[in-house]
Amino acid sequence: MxxxxxxxxxxxxxxxxxxxxxxxxxxxxxxxxxxxxxxxxxxxxxxxxxxxxxxxxxxxxxxxxxxxxxxxxxxxxxxxxxxxxxxxxxxxxxxxxxxxxxxxxxxxxxxxxxxxxxxxxxxxxxxxxxxxxxxxxxxxxxxxxxxxxxxxxxxxxxxxxxxxxxxxxxxxxxxxxxxxxxxxxxxxxxxxxxxxxxxxxxxxxxxxxxxxxxxxxxxxSDPGAAQGLAPREAGAVLLARIEAQEEDGLTRLATGAGPVWLPRVAGAPGRALRLRILAQDVMLALEVPQGISALNHLPAVVEELREDDGPSALVRLRAGEEALLARITRRSARAMELRPGLRLHAVLKAVSVAQENAGG
The missing domain is CATH 3.40.50.300 (P-loop containing nucleotide triphosphate hydrolases)
Structure with missing residues (x-):
């Protein structure tokens, strides 16, 4: 309707x-x-x-x-x-x-x-x-x-x-x-x-x-729309499905961007839910991350880069079938020579997939 x-x-x-x-x-x-x-x-x-x-x-x-x-x-x-x-x-x-x-x-x-x-x-x-x-x-x-x-x-x-x-x-x-x-x-x-x-x-x-x-x-996940939001509100929404409850207390989720691990989320394999990934909780790496504590890092491609009036820049990424948004400094964006089409890796901090941001 x-x-x-x-x-x-x-x-x-x-x-x-x-x-x-x-x-x-x-x-x-x-x-x-x-x-x-x-x-x-x-x-x-x-x-x-x-x-x-x-x-x-x-x-x-x-x-x-x-x-x-x-x-x-x-x-x-x-x-x-x-x-x-x-x-x-x-x-x-x-x-x-x-x-x-x-x-x-x-x-x-x-x-x-x-x-x-x-x-x-x-x-x-x-x-x-x-x-x-x-x-x-x-x-x-x-x-x-x-x-x-x-x-x-x-x-x-x-x-x-x-x-x-x-x-x-x-x-x-x-x-x-x-x-x-x-x-x-x-x-x-x-x-x-x-x-x-x-x-x-x-x-x-x-x-x-x-x-x-x-x-x-x-x-x-649109940088233009996100500029009208408070800095801590901008982010993306990923559709996910529980794949397994693992022995160490983590839940493995399947998303269109790749596998994601969360602290235990209630539900049997197959349960659908959404993940809210805040832009401020996405780091970018030009190489495959190694020797870091973050479990969740996804291969991605830069789709759009938009600098604001302050020190920040918003980067829209395509990770598999999903869109992500990252907020980084303009200095970092220039040092990494970010541009549309560049392949890199999005590193999700633990707080970005905390259970309060997961819902069915």
């Missing part, structure tokens, strides 16, 4: 001029606070009427200011999960889950059971929201949105109010939602680790403008 968005809106000195196409899967709107992410989502939901714009889902026009089309929120069949769960405090978890379903005229009990099992909220059904943790409340909010029978989901920073432990608890459920439910999702976040782990497509917003959009692995 494709989402097509073209919006023009201004308020309080801020101007939004954004247009993008979101294919099936999880499309992440990423940008700093105040970049316009929530404005876009509210316009898609029908909670904000833009001065000019058009919103269509799989060819059906939800809003078109020029044609005078404006479907109210309750007719758009869109589920919305907010930063705070917004559950009804006087209803039990079961009643919260079925409320939206009842409004939509849906009665399939089997579907309720499937979503309850997927989100792991069966033991919570008789409780009220006040007796739940933050992560549990967000899982219930997810279930309520899904069970209302939407054509797509909007999620506006659903993890922002949670601490790290609760985020780690809920991320696997979001991955299951992406992989098993099949609903298209527009996901707002200012946390690039979430985007890298969950998204299939990313739209970068800055000061109300779209600066880049496309498949997450392609955009995040």
């Amino acid at each position: 494709t989402l097509s968005v073209s919006l023009s809106h201004s308020f309080g000195g801020f101007r939004l001029e954004a247009a993008f196409e979101a294919p099936p899967g999880v499309t992440a709107l990423f940008g700093r606070s105040g970049s316009g992410k929530t404005t876009v989502v509210n316009a898609v939901a029908g909670l904000l009427r833009p001065h000019r714009g058009r919103v269509a889902v799989q060819g059906e026009v939800l809003a078109d200011t020029e044609a005078g089309v404006w479907l109210p929120p309750h007719r758009r069949r869109i589920g919305y999960v907010f930063q705070d769960a917004r559950l009804f405090p006087h209803l039990t978890v079961r009643q919260n889950l079925t409320y939206g379903r009842w409004l939509a005229g849906l009665r399939d009990g089997a579907e309720i059971g499937r979503i309850v099992e997927m989100l792991g909220i069966g033991p919570l059904l008789s409780r009220r929201p006040g007796a739940l943790s933050g992560g549990e409340r967000q899982r219930v909010a997810l279930g309520r949105a899904i069970l209302s029978g939407p054509r797509m989901l909007l999620m506006d920073e659903p993890l922002a109010a949670l601490d790290d432990a609760r985020k780690a608890e809920i991320l696997p459920y979001l991955e299951r939602l992406r992989d098993e439910v099949g609903l298209p999702i527009l996901y707002v976040s200012h946390a690039l680790a979430e985007v890298a782990r969950l998204a299939t497509t990313v739209v970068l917003l800055e000061a109300g403008r779209v600066t880049a959009a496309g498949p997450v692995a392609e955009v995040l």
Whole structure:
């Protein structure tokens, strides 16, 4: 299901001029606070009427200011999960889950059971929201949105109010939602680790403008797009598969760039996951590395070199079927005579493949 968005809106000195196409899967709107992410989502939901714009889902026009089309929120069949769960405090978890379903005229009990099992909220059904943790409340909010029978989901920073432990608890459920439910999702976040782990497509917003959009692995490894990110955020995403759990406590992963070893990652051989490789954690070597402690080094070819205004340079590499991004000093780039087509080796520091940067 494709989402097509073209919006023009201004308020309080801020101007939004954004247009993008979101294919099936999880499309992440990423940008700093105040970049316009929530404005876009509210316009898609029908909670904000833009001065000019058009919103269509799989060819059906939800809003078109020029044609005078404006479907109210309750007719758009869109589920919305907010930063705070917004559950009804006087209803039990079961009643919260079925409320939206009842409004939509849906009665399939089997579907309720499937979503309850997927989100792991069966033991919570008789409780009220006040007796739940933050992560549990967000899982219930997810279930309520899904069970209302939407054509797509909007999620506006659903993890922002949670601490790290609760985020780690809920991320696997979001991955299951992406992989098993099949609903298209527009996901707002200012946390690039979430985007890298969950998204299939990313739209970068800055000061109300779209600066880049496309498949997450392609955009995040683009030096031009990376220059708009904080230095510690730039990096690439690799698709990986567990090959073996080895006797010394390491997990061997197969990637399109070559084998990678991590400290033990839970899962049986065959489990798919993603690795986020930060640009600052990639070193470059002109010869095959020898006598070093780093286990992970991959043959690569320089595709692009872009120097910034400071002392750094971003290098896009092609390693097998995958793209990597390395941040090195301009002095090193010149000393190594880096240029497109040069063959070398990318050395991944241990922290770049730590378990917090691996996700399914």
